[in-house]
Amino acid sequence: MDNRREKFNNQTQSNMENPEKDSVPLLSLSGINKSYRNNGAKIEVLTDLSVDIFSGDTIAIVGESGIGKSTFLHILGTLDQPDSGTLLYKETDVFEFDKKNLADFRNKTMGFVFQFHYLLSEFSALENVLMPGLIKGLKSKEIRQSAEAILVRVGLKERIKHRVRDLSGGEQQRVALARALVLNPAILLADEPTGNLDKKNSKQVHDLLFELNDEYNMTIITVTHNMQLAEYMNRQMTLVEGKLVEIE
């Protein structure tokens, strides 16, 4: 933990010494409102939410059930549109993209680990992890090696050919993580990535995320109830009255 904290402190310091670095946020949300209608009642979930996220940030979103963590993550990942507000990616307004360009942008830039992981249960772990590359138009032989390598890194070396529905809940969760990571996304959005994992496997997943952050500056935004993981991140946030606030 100390090393990580030290690294973050050093980074902060070097950013101060070099104000040009990171002056443009990687992602900038502003004035985001999102409400749902249910049986005639309006539920306001996000109200005038704004946040800047910088390349290489590791952010934990914590807070009780129902406060809007998944709603926030889905909007940040462009999977859902807000009622109003903007999302800039390096100063480009991504909600101005048409559907195809938005999907291309998302597939190129982001990896997702969903709260309910949406794996293809009749397919093998490997086939699931090949899927993002196939969707991108790559051939399976081009991506097979990296798919296998990331499955090994999440601890599933012995389960590569298993059908997903025969895997345990925690193993399925790690397949979902491998699927999110296989194309080396600039941004990883994860909704409770260690929710089904025991201590040892949670630690392995945390270590992997930080290795990728170190290796290629992957930006990580994760919803978590795991306070240990939250502490290792360089920013911790929660939602208060529909707004994202930093926990000091």
Ligand SMILES: Nc1ncnc2c1ncn2[C@@H]1O[C@H](COP(=O)(O)OP(=O)(O)OP(=O)(O)O)[C@@H](O)[C@H]1O
């Ligand atoms: N499609 C929907 N229609 C109506 N209400 C919704 C919809 N999606 C979410 N909500 C409501 O919006 C609120 C925020 O939901 P959200 O899933 O973002 O919460 P959360 O913080 O992720 O909770 P959890 O920790 O339980 O996953 C909840 O009260 C939920 O019931």
Ligand SMILES: [Mg+2]
């Ligand atoms: Mg949720």
